[in-house]
Amino acid sequence: MKTLALTLLLSVTCFSNYAQVAPARYDTVLQRLGREFSEDTLTAGLSIGIHYKGDTWFYNFGKGNPTQSSIYEIGSITKTFAGLVLAHAVSESKVALDDDIRKYMKGNFPNLMYNGEPIRLVNLANTSSCLPDNLLTGPDMGFTRDNFFTALAGIKPDTIPGTKTHHSNTAAMLLSLILENIYKEPIDMLIQRYVLDPLQMTNTSFGSAATPMQMMTGYNAAGKAVPYLTATLMKGTGSMRSNSTDMVKYLSYLQKQETQETRMVLTPTVTVDASTNKVREPVSMDLVNDRVYALSLNWLQYHPGKNQLRIWTDGGTAGFRSYIVMYPEKQLSFIFLSNRTGEKVLDKLYNIGLRISQLVPTE
Numbered sequence: 001m002k003t004l005a006l007t008l009l010l011s012v013t014c015f016s017n018y019a020q021v022a023p024a025r026y027d028t029v030l031q032r033l034g035r036e037f038s039e040d041t042l043t044a045g046l047s048i049g050i051h052y053k054g055d056t057w058f059y060n061f062g063k064g065n066p067t068q069s070s071i072y073e074i075g076s077i078t079k080t081f082a083g084l085v086l087a088h089a090v091s092e093s094k095v096a097l098d099d100d101i102r103k104y105m106k107g108n109f110p111n112l113m114y115n116g117e118p119i120r121l122v123n124l125a126n127t128s129s130c131l132p133d134n135l136l137t138g139p140d141m142g143f144t145r146d147n148f149f150t151a152l153a154g155i156k157p158d159t160i161p162g163t164k165t166h167h168s169n170t171a172a173m174l175l176s177l178i179l180e181n182i183y184k185e186p187i188d189m190l191i192q193r194y195v196l197d198p199l200q201m202t203n204t205s206f207g208s209a210a211t212p213m214q215m216m217t218g219y220n221a222a223g224k225a226v227p228y229l230t231a232t233l234m235k236g237t238g239s240m241r242s243n244s245t246d247m248v249k250y251l252s253y254l255q256k257q258e259t260q261e262t263r264m265v266l267t268p269t270v271t272v273d274a275s276t277n278k279v280r281e282p283v284s285m286d287l288v289n290d291r292v293y294a295l296s297l298n299w300l301q302y303h304p305g306k307n308q309l310r311i312w313t314d315g316g317t318a319g320f321r322s323y324i325v326m327y328p329e330k331q332l333s334f335i336f337l338s339n340r341t342g343e344k345v346l347d348k349l350y351n352i353g354l355r356i357s358q359l360v361p362t363e
Contacts, residue, residue, distance in 0.1 A: 022050070022057045025359055030059055033352045038062030043348065044219050044340035047072065049244035051251045052360065053331045058244055064216055064339060068244045071203060071215045072337040073229055074322045075238050075315025079172050080265065081191045082236040083125050083297035085179050087261035088194050094182055097122040097269070104178045107149065111156040119161045124175040126269045126295040127165040128279065130157035134169050143233050148173060163279050165272055165295060169237055172298075176236030187236035194261075199253055201246040207231065207239030214243065218319020221342035226319040238317065247324070247335035255326055255333050266311060268294035268301055285309065307362040314349075316341050323349040330360045 022030065030048070037043050038061040045064040050057045058068040089095045095104070100118040102109050112119050114130065123129040135143070135151040143151075152174065176187040183190055188206045196204055205212065207230040220226050229239045254262050271282045271294045285294050290304035296311075303309040312325035321341050326333040334356070336349040 022055075026057075026356060029356060029359065030352075033355060034059055034061035037348055037352065040348070041223075042221075042340070042342065042344050044223075044338065045070070045216055046349075047244040047337045048352070049248035049251070049335040050356075051248050051255060051333045056248050056252075058248075060244075066216060066339075067214075069203065069214050070337075071212050071241050071243045072322065072339055073207070073218060073315075073317045073320040074240050074242050074247075074337070075317045075320060076167075076172075077313055077315040077322055077324055078234075078236060078238050078240040079125075079298040080313060080324075081195055081240065082172065082176055082179065082187060083265045083299070084195055084261055085187070085190045085236075086121065086125055086175065086297060087264040089179065089182055090264065091260050095121060097125075101174065101178060104181050106181070107153075109153060111153060114157040114160045117160045117162075119157060121175070121178070122269050122297075123161045124171040124178075125297040127167060127171070128162045128270055128295070129168055129171040129174075130159050130161050130164065130166075131155065131168050131170045131174070133167055143173075143231075145177065145233065148177070148233060162270065165270065165277065165279065169234075172237040173233050176233075179236070191236065191240075195250070199246075199249045201242070201249055204240065204242040204246045206235045207241065212241065215241065216320075216339040218317065219340040220319055221340070221344075223340070228319070229317045238315065242337075244335055244337060247337070251324070251326065251333040251335060255328070255331065265297040266299055266301075268296050270295050274302075310357070314346055316346070321345040321349065323353065325350075325353050327357050327360070329362050330357065332357060332360050 037046055045062045045066040047066045047070055048059040060066040090097060098120050101121055102112060119129050180187055209230055217225050231239055257263050268285050271280055271292050273280050274291055274293055283292055285301050285303050288303055288306055293302040299311050299313055301311045307329045309329050310325055310327055315322040319341055321338045323336040334353045338345050
C-alpha cells in the first residue's frame with residue numbers, strides 16, 4: 001500500500017521552562033494544516049519550528065519521516081546571516097552602511113555607479129543595488145572568485161542605486177566577498193563566529209560535498225530528487241543548511257532584539273510602494289500602512305493592519321523551500337522547512353504561518 005507518503009507522520013516535540021505543549025487552539029489547526037500539506041502530491045516533508053514568547057514548539061509532517069533534527073537547505077535565508085555580519089562590521093566601526101562598495105574592493109570598477117551615484121553597502125543588503133540577479137544563467141554555481149569579478153567588471157546598474165528593488169544573488173555574493181576583504185576571513189567563518197557559535201547552532205553548516213547524516217533528500221517541483229547545492233561562492237548567499245531546532249534559536253535571538261546588531265538588521269532602510277514597486281520616501285513601519293512595504297538588511301516588512309506587522313524572508317534551492325517570519329507585536333515567529341521546491345510550496349508555507357498568526361492574540 002502506498003500509504004506512507006500520504007499518511008501524516010507527525011512528531012511534536014516541545015520544550016520551554018515548563019515543558020508545555022502547544023495550546024489546543026493552535027495545535028488542532030497546526031495538525032490539520034500539516035496533514036493537508038503532507039497529503040498534497042506537490043509536497044514532500046515539512047518541519048516547523050515556532051517560538052512564542054517563552055515557549056517553543058516543533059511539528060514535523062510527511063514524506064521522509066522528518067524530525068526537528070532533520071537538516072534542510074535554507075536557500076536565501078542564508079543572506080540574513082551575512083546581513084548580521086555586516087551589522088557587526090558597522091558596530092565595530094569597520095564600515096558605514098552608506099559607504100561606496102568600491103572602497104572595499106580590489107581593482108578599479110568605474111562601472112559600479114549610475115550618473116555619478118555609486119552602489120553603497122546598504123544597497124547590496126536591501127536589494128536596491130540595481131545589479132542583475134545572476135551574472136550568468138543560473139545561480140552562478142560555477143564561478144570562481146576571479147571569474148566573478150571579471151564578469152562584474154562588464155556590467156553596470158541599470159538605474160540609480162537605491163531607487164528600485166529586486167532580488168539579486170549578484171549583490172549578495174558581492175557583499176560576502178567584500179566582508180571577506182574587510183575581515184580577511186571566509187564568510188562561512190565569519191558567520192560561524194558571529195552567529196552560529198554564540199547561539200550554539202551546532203547543526204547549521206554550509207553547502208559542501210559532505211552530507212550530514214540527518215540531511216533530507218531534496219526534490220524539485222516535479223518530484224525528482226536533485227543534487228545538493230555546494231557552490232563555494234554561495235556560502236553567504238544561499239547554500240546554508242539547518243534544522244528547525246537551530247533555526248528557532250536564531251528566531252529567538254532576533255525576536256528578543258537585545259543587541260545592536262539584531263536591531264540594525266531589522267531596521268527598515270528603504271520603503272517601497274506596494275502597488276508600483278517604486279522606492280518612496282521612508283515611512284515608519286510602526287504605523288499601519290497597507291500601501292507600502294520595507295526592506296532592511298535582507299529582510300522584508302509589511303504592516304497592513306493593526307497587530308499584523310510581519311518581518312520575513314524565504315529561500316529556495318533546486319530541491320528545498322523555506323520560509324521564516326516574525327510577528328513582533330505578538331512575540332511570535334516561525335521557521336518552515338520543506339524538502340520540495342516550487343512557488344506552490346512556498347504559498348502553502350505562507351498560509352500556514354498566516355493562519356496560526358491570526359489565532360494568536362496581541363496583549
